[in-house]
Amino acid sequence: MASHRIGEIGLSETGPSTHHVPYSVYHGINNPTTFINQEGSAFDFGELEEAIVLQGVNIRNDEAKAPLYAGRPAATLDMFPSWPIKFQHTPRGSSKSRGESTDSGSGVNTNTLSSSIAEARREADSPVSVKGSSSLDHQKLQKPMEMAASDTSPLPSPSQSASKAPQDKRKGGSTSEKQLDAKTLRRLAQNREAARKSRLRKKAYVQQLESSRIKLTQLEQDLQRARSQGFLLGACGGANISSGATIFDMEYARWLEDDHRHMLELRTGLQAHLPDGDLRVIVDGYLSHYDEIFRLKGMAAKSDVFHLITGVWATPAERCFLWMGGFRPSELIKILITQLDPLTEQQFMGICSLQHSSQQAEEALSQGLEQLQQSLVDTIAGGPSIEGMQQMAIALGKLTNLEGFVRQADNLRQHTLHHLRRILTVRQAARCFLVIGEYYGRLRALSSLWMSRPRESMMNDDNSRQTTTDLQIVQATQNHFSNF
Amino acid sequence: MHYQTESWSTYLPAARPVGDPVERIERMAAESAVVIFSVSTCCMCHAVKSLFCGMGVNPTVHELDHDPRGKELEKALARLSGAPPSAAVPVVFIGGKLVGAMDRVMASHINGTLVPLLKEAGALWL
Numbered sequence: 001m002a003s004h005r006i007g008e009i010g011l012s013e014t015g016p017s018t019h020h021v022p023y024s025v026y027h028g029i030n031n032p033t034t035f036i037n038q039e040g041s042a043f044d045f046g047e048l049e050e051a052i053v054l055q056g057v058n059i060r061n062d063e064a065k066a067p068l069y070a071g072r073p074a075a076t077l078d079m080f081p082s083w084p085i086k087f088q089h090t091p092r093g094s095s096k097s098r099g100e101s102t103d104s105g106s107g108v109n110t111n112t113l114s115s116s117i118a119e120a121r122r123e124a125d126s127p128v129s130v131k132g133s134s135s136l137d138h139q140k141l142q143k144p145m146e147m148a149a150s151d152t153s154p155l156p157s158p159s160q161s162a163s164k165a166p167q168d169k170r171k172g173g174s175t176s177e178k179q180l181d182a183k184t185l186r187r188l189a190q191n192r193e194a195a196r197k198s199r200l201r202k203k204a205y206v207q208q209l210e211s212s213r214i215k216l217t218q219l220e221q222d223l224q225r226a227r228s229q230g231f232l233l234g235a236c237g238g239a240n241i242s243s244g245a246t247i248f249d250m251e252y253a254r255w256l257e258d259d260h261r262h263m264l265e266l267r268t269g270l271q272a273h274l275p276d277g278d279l280r281v282i283v284d285g286y287l288s289h290y291d292e293i294f295r296l297k298g299m300a301a302k303s304d305v306f307h308l309i310t311g312v313w314a315t316p317a318e319r320c321f322l323w324m325g326g327f328r329p330s331e332l333i334k335i336l337i338t339q340l341d342p343l344t345e346q347q348f349m350g351i352c353s354l355q356h357s358s359q360q361a362e363e364a365l366s367q368g369l370e371q372l373q374q375s376l377v378d379t380i381a382g383g384p385s386i387e388g389m390q391q392m393a394i395a396l397g398k399l400t401n402l403e404g405f406v407r408q409a410d411n412l413r414q415h416t417l418h419h420l421r422r423i424l425t426v427r428q429a430a431r432c433f434l435v436i437g438e439y440y441g442r443l444r445a446l447s448s449l450w451m452s453r454p455r456e457s458m459m460n461d462d463n464s465r466q467t468t469t470d471l472q473i474v475q476a477t478q479n480h481f482s483n484f
Numbered sequence: 485m486h487y488q489t490e491s492w493s494t495y496l497p498a499a500r501p502v503g504d505p506v507e508r509i510e511r512m513a514a515e516s517a518v519v520i521f522s523v524s525t526c527c528m529c530h531a532v533k534s535l536f537c538g539m540g541v542n543p544t545v546h547e548l549d550h551d552p553r554g555k556e557l558e559k560a561l562a563r564l565s566g567a568p569p570s571a572a573v574p575v576v577f578i579g580g581k582l583v584g585a586m587d588r589v590m591a592s593h594i595n596g597t598l599v600p601l602l603k604e605a606g607a608l609w610l
């Protein structure tokens with residue numbers, strides 16, 4: 001029986017021409033098969049459907065051949081083409097030619113088929129090239145067809161190779177592939193298109209997953225940072241959502257925006273050489289802007305003094321140099337003294353004495369805070385002489401003094417700024433406030449640059465590379481400094 | 485003679501009995517150039533003391549927790565300086581005149597009015 005003869009395109013005895021399975025193809029195609037087996041990702045449903053369409057009922061005929069294809073599942077499941085079937089079965093018309101070439105030209109056809117299928121296999125992802133090669137295949141088919149009659153020797157060899165490569169059950173009939181039904185063609189094209197689209201979708205999805213993963217790690221980092229800063233302290237109870245700390249943070253953010261606006265006003269006012277009257281308005285506006293933040297801090301100190309004093313609301317660089325929940329007035333004056341030339345003798349004396357007195361006041365407050373800490377330590381680190389709860393109660397009482405210190409510190413800052421305004425002329429005061437605002441703006445920018453610098457993973461690289469990266473970061477954020 | 489009990493504090497200031505806290509305060513304040521009413525455990529009082537000592541001033545400090553009638557003095561001080569009774573101290577008098585609590589003292593120091601006041605009262609030389 002023909003079905004037992006592997007080397008035969010044993011379809012001639014079957015009725016419908018659609019049964020013509022290109023068995024010759026199977027054995028001729030060792031490489032592509034293994035190629036197919038190894039490759040799973042390029043699997044296309046479109047191409048699969050092609051195979052199904054083409055193989056169709058023929059697979060049932062192959063069940064007898066199943067033992068030859070060791071390790072393979074049922075025939076129908078063998079349709080894992082990584083390459084499409086170039087050779088379309090046509091339900092009609094081709095049987096004759098097939099019959100002609102079946103026996104005699106099968107060998108040659110096999111070779112051409114195998115080569116073309118190998119070709120298709122290589123171009124598995126591009127339907128266009130598949131089409132191209134399928135047309136090529138047709139041409140190839142024509143020629144062997146003519147030579148078919150004269151060449152029958154190759155037949156045994158394919159059969160041998162078929163036994164060696166039992167899993168060569170590939171679609172693509174060796175015969176009658178030339179005639180492609182228009183409808184089938186279109187459907188196969190659509191399938192290819194659908195397969196391509198699904199591949200693209202998959203790629204897009206994977207990319208989305210990757211970016212989401214990166215975003216997730218960033219969010220986790222932010223969360224970690226925020227948590228360490230205590231932003232989530234009030235998250236437990238609903239009542240804590242609008243805690244003093246949160247409110248202050250919101251107000252402070254708004255204040256920063258206002259600050260930016262005031263700075264712009266000051267800068268343009270100075271550059272435009274506005275008359276003193278107009279400049280005075282701007283300067284006084286800036287002063288009341290600072291009064292506002294001191295007022296806000298006063299309110300926040302009542303509800304959450306630790307939030308203020310530990311500087312959670314400030315950027316890391318600001319926090320580093322924080323003194324009692326804010327700036328140190330004497331430091332500020334030190335910065336200003338160099339920037340405010342020219343000063344009259346009287347002004348210079350005034351500013352020097354201001355610096356001196358603020359230093360003394362800061363020292364006094366610091367010592368008072370030190371004593372507070374000392375007494376707190378004595379209370380809670382005290383031995384068994386005081387009972388536990390009582391200790392805590394006393395300690396709590398002492399902690400309430402913290403609010404007083406923060407208030408006094410803010411008080412000091414406010415009076416320093418006001419006195420500065422009194423000593424200086426309008427223009428000088430405008431320049432002075434501009435310097436202060438710019439200093440803090442740059443300090444904040446420094447903080448954000450610091451936070452966005454490359455992390456420790458880059459530390460292992462050579463220093464030069466890290467320097468380059470830092471420079472790139474600085475250049476990238478040039479706009480931060482353009483305003484200054 | 486002045487070891488009255490707390491009931492004295494119920495007297496109205498206008499009555500001005502001998503043991504009137506305000507009068508006592510005024511008398512004590514006039515005794516020295518710089519007088520600080522303090523409580524020994526209060527850290528803000530410690531800050532004020534540090535401030536004056538740092539300036540080279542030698543203030544007279546009255547620790548109210550060591551005074552038997554300290555509580556009423558504290559209340560009187562709170563009324564005088566306008567502070568809540570819980571934060572009555574520290575209160576500073578310079579040259580017999582009330583300067584105020586810590587915030588007033590600091591403000592006057594920054595304004596540059598404290599030093600002239602001290603000099604005027606004779607607490608500071610140069």
